[in-house]
Amino acid sequence: MIASVSQTVDLLTVDRHRSSRLPLPGAILLFSGERPIHVIVPSRDGAVQLGRDRLAALGVADARVSRQHLEARWEQGAWVVKDLGSRNGTSVDGVTLAREARTGERASVRIGDTVLWLVPDAVPYAERPLRVEDGKVIGATLAAVMEQIRQAGDGAVLHIHGPSGAGKELAARAFHSVGGRPKGPFVAINCAAIPEGVAERVLFGARKGAYSGADRDQPGHFQEADGGTLFLDEVGELSLDVQAKLLRALEYREVIPVGASKAQTVDVRLCSATHRDLRERVADHRFREDLYVRIARPVVTLAPLRERREEIPSLIESRLSVQGLKAHSSLIEACMARPWPGNARELLVEVDAAARVALTAGDARVRAADLSATAGTVFTVDRALTTGSPATASPAEGAAPRHEPISARSLTRDEVEAALNAHGGRVASAARALGLHRNQLRRWLAANQLAHEGEDE
Numbered sequence: 228m229i230a231s232v233s234q235t236v237d238l239l240t241v242d243r244h245r246s247s248r249l250p251l252p253g254a255i256l257l258f259s260g261e262r263p264i265h266v267i268v269p270s271r272d273g274a275v276q277l278g279r280d281r282l283a284a285l286g287v288a289d290a291r292v293s294r295q296h297l298e299a300r301w302e303q304g305a306w307v308v309k310d311l312g313s314r315n316g317t318s319v320d321g322v323t324l325a326r327e328a329r330t331g332e333r334a335s336v337r338i339g340d341t342v343l344w345l346v347p348d349a350v351p352y353a354e355r356p357l358r359v360e361d362g363k364v365i366g367a368t369l370a371a372v373m374e375q376i377r378q379a380g381d382g383a384v385l386h387i388h389g390p391s392g393a394g395k396e397l398a399a400r401a402f403h404s405v406g407g408r409p410k411g412p413f414v415a416i417n418c419a420a421i422p423e424g425v426a427e428r429v430l431f432g433a434r435k436g437a438y439s440g441a442d443r444d445q446p447g448h449f450q451e452a453d454g455g456t457l458f459l460d461e462v463g464e465l466s467l468d469v470q471a472k473l474l475r476a477l478e479y480r481e482v483i484p485v486g487a488s489k490a491q492t493v494d495v496r497l498c499s500a501t502h503r504d505l506r507e508r509v510a511d512h513r514f515r516e517d518l519y520v521r522i523a524r525p526v527v528t529l530a531p532l533r534e535r536r537e538e539i540p541s542l543i544e545s546r547l548s549v550q551g552l553k554a555h556s557s558l559i560e561a562c563m564a565r566p567w568p569g570n571a572r573e574l575l576v577e578v579d580a581a582a583r584v585a586l587t588a589g590d591a592r593v594r595a596a597d598l599s600a601t602a603g604t605v606f607t608v609d610r611a612l613t614t615g616s617p618a619t620a621s622p623a624e625g626a627a628p629r630h631e632p633i634s635a636r637s638l639t640r641d642e643v644e645a646a647l648n649a650h651g652g653r654v655a656s657a658a659r660a661l662g663l664h665r666n667q668l669r670r671w672l673a674a675n676q677l678a679h680e681g682e683d684e
Contacts, residue, residue, distance in 0.1 A: 251349050255349065257343060257537060259342070260288060273302070275297075291339030297311060308328050309327040317337070325674055351371070352366075357541060379527075380406075388501060392570035393571065411455025427468075431485065432485070449493045457495045480492060542578075547578065547593060562603065
């Protein structure tokens with residue numbers, strides 16, 4: 228459970244920007260003293276200045292932070308982060324800061340044992356402070372989605388769009404709880420995991436003798452969810468035949484089990500979800516247009532974890548605390564700097580693996596060194612890095628994909644030069660090929676005094 232501060236400084240500044248609807252750049256302190264925190268520090272005159280005394284005034288004690296440690300200034304849609312000659316240094320997005328660096332509109336920063344996140348607008352984080360409910364970590368971005376779900380109220384359907392591992396079932400359960408029948412059953416099924424030949428009887432049930440081995444009547448998920456909510460994750464994976472029967476069940480509120488001649492009445496609210504664009508599947512004739520019209524509105528969209536990084540320290544703490552372990556600030560820093568294409572599901576799996584490494588070593592704190600180098604990194608396919616060299620085979624041709632480390636520290640000069648040459652000197656393109664954010668590569672280039680040519684993207 229989170230044992231943290233939930234505090235906003237300079238409330239008048241936040242309130243003024245809230246009423247004017249002007250963005251207020253600022254920092255969110257997310258971790259310090261081996262625990263998650265949630266302290267909002269709005270900028271003043273476009274800058275956030277942090278040091279040991281300022282942190283102490285906010286209720287945060289960190290002896291490894293210098294009295295004057297960091298200045299982050301918001302300039303033309305990006306942050307300019309400057310180390311003020313601190314004793315223990317500053318890192319930005321997991322890369323040690325030499326003196327000053329210009330990053331994007333969001334950046335993770337570590338000073339001492341404190342980790343913070345720079346954002347272009349701190350007001351939403353003041354309006355929706357991070358909270359933990361029934362073990363679920365809900366940050367500002369996810370809280371906004373939950374508000375949309377509450378507004379859906381007693382509607383019969385809801386569609387959730389979002390990447391795998393981002394919490395679609397959490398959103399579906401929220402829909403169930405606000406639907407006026409929270410005591411009814413909640414039945415969740417992943418349509419992608421149902422073999423095509425059995426999907427109909429899994430959903431709608433089957434009568435005794437309807438197929439080989441059917442020695443008794445079998446209820447389907449619709450019958451099990453009667454009086455409650457049925458959650459169909461990855462609904463776009465259902466076959467067209469089953470989609471037609473699903474549409475009929477929704478339209479007439481009845482299902483016909485396999486082998487039956489009479490329909491059964493069911494009263495079910497349907498929550499569907501997918502990581503795909505159903506409109507594209509309709510255009511490709513892989514999803515029925517009439518079913519799309521029936522289930523795709525209202526829709527809520529879940530952001531990937533990389534856009535909800537305020538949740539990461541609390542997700543990690545909730546996972547480690549049950550094992551009697553604590554997170555070192557280096558672990559939080561490493562996880563904040565990675566994109567996590569598998570979202571919260573991937574993060575928790577990798578944190579479990581890191582915990583096993585720490586336990587084996589007899590360490591009560593889990594550190595960045597315990598985390599796999601490929602955990603949470605961009606999934607790419609090998610490509611030729613030098614102009615004119617033969618390309619590596621694509622997965623369709625039998626080549627194995629690989630994970631590229633997100634840290635720029637392990638790069639060699641030859642690798643970077645080859646990537647730049649292959650992409651005409653364009654930093655953004657070369658960074659993607661190397662599995663980095665473009666600002667990480669820019670800082671690496673500056674630190675290693677490597678010039679590049681060509682227009683950036």
